Amino acid sequence: MRAVFPGVARCAAWVLALAAPVVFGQGSTVDEIAKYRAALQDGNPAELWEARGEDLWKKPRGPKSVSLEKCDLGLGAGLVKGAYAQLPKYFADADRVMDLETRLVWCMVQSQGYTEADAARNPFGGPNRKSDMEALVAYVAAEARGVKMNVALNHPKEQEAYRLGEKMFYFRGGPHDFACMTCHGDDNKRIRLQDLPNLTKPEGAQLAYTTWPAYRVSQGELRTFQWRLNDCFRQQRFPELVFASDASIALTMFLARNANGAAFNAPAIKR
């Protein structure tokens, strides 16, 4: 806990430094941002979400007043360690490919007795509106830190989700003709000063996927991969991506599978 706040104070100083009139050239602007990012790594407020998530996981909750400790995230009932690194996957009990968020909703409905609508009601937190889902995801993701990404394509439905996710990645639409590929289909590109990973290549997918969820300094929130996709589509000028929808799971499958082989390293911290 104590480690968290000096880091935040330091990054606030960097934000101020960056907001001051910029007098150096392009190359050094990028260097300064790299320094800012490095400074952020020291003390990640995501720890607060992880701790709250662990409590939520272990606490009896819902109409049936049971904990999630018997929830099967793919490795067996109650096994959390490393589970995030092999999701999404096919679950026979639901006969569906699920990412972590979808699986958590499933467990909240099946074992805790929530309605699906209640379980999925508040997926993304905001000011004065904490999201239990974000906390649970932070906890489960943190338990996979250092584990190699190992997403399987064994079941036909896993293979189908991957193929559909790939199609979705290249799907151009909306008033701006944007697809995921518009920004994430080439090497060494930026929007403004923000580096864009090339998600069509393993190195880019690995770098991106293994660093979500992340604490976003600019938002003061821990953000999940479902949030990341939701906000990409907002900027793509698409309608709103429905939380835990088939398309969100298929696209996650495409990106998570492309990240196979890299060590998972989240929750991370980003600007």
Place this chain on the structure above:
Amino acid sequence: MQRGHLMLLLGTLPGALGILVGCATAPSDAETSAKATAMLKASFKESGQAKLDRLDQDETQKACSVGAGKAPPKDVVERIEKVNLATIQWPADGKFLGDWKNGEKIAQTGQGMQYSDDPKVPSGANCYACHQLAPAELSYGTIGPSLYQFGKARGYGVDIQKYVYGKVYNAEAYSACSNMPRFGHNRILTEQQIKDVVALLMDSASPVNK
């Protein structure tokens, strides 16, 4: 009569077998595309100004939804450029240059068309998201080429002014499957706004050409 039925049955057999074989192997690219489109429609909800019809692709969007490093066949590329060129509405007064100072403001803002945006506020073009323009702005993206000294390097003639107007109006007319939005065609910018952006690139007094 019976034989007729038998013939009919036999006639449908190869088709039925084809379907069975099709199920056992990977689906065709067209089948996957159709399924992906259906999945998309079921996975989004309308929000603010962003309605579900934004998922209905036009011919250009469909043809350009191809994988990394791929391009449509040459005849399709030619058709996309022809169809899009025909959409350009040239200024009635024949003038292409607006006010580069307004153009700079339009180039700086990315407001517009997101479901979180106020539809009453005019959209920007967000040129700096992808292009270098005026040298004072260091926060520029690199998805598109640098446009610094665009007019100075090419000359300020009317032909080039017209080209820039057309390119901003509908980039697909000049380069099929370009990453650049069709600002005029899709009513992101007004005619006057496009002229202002053209001036940012083509007015000799613009900081882009300093």
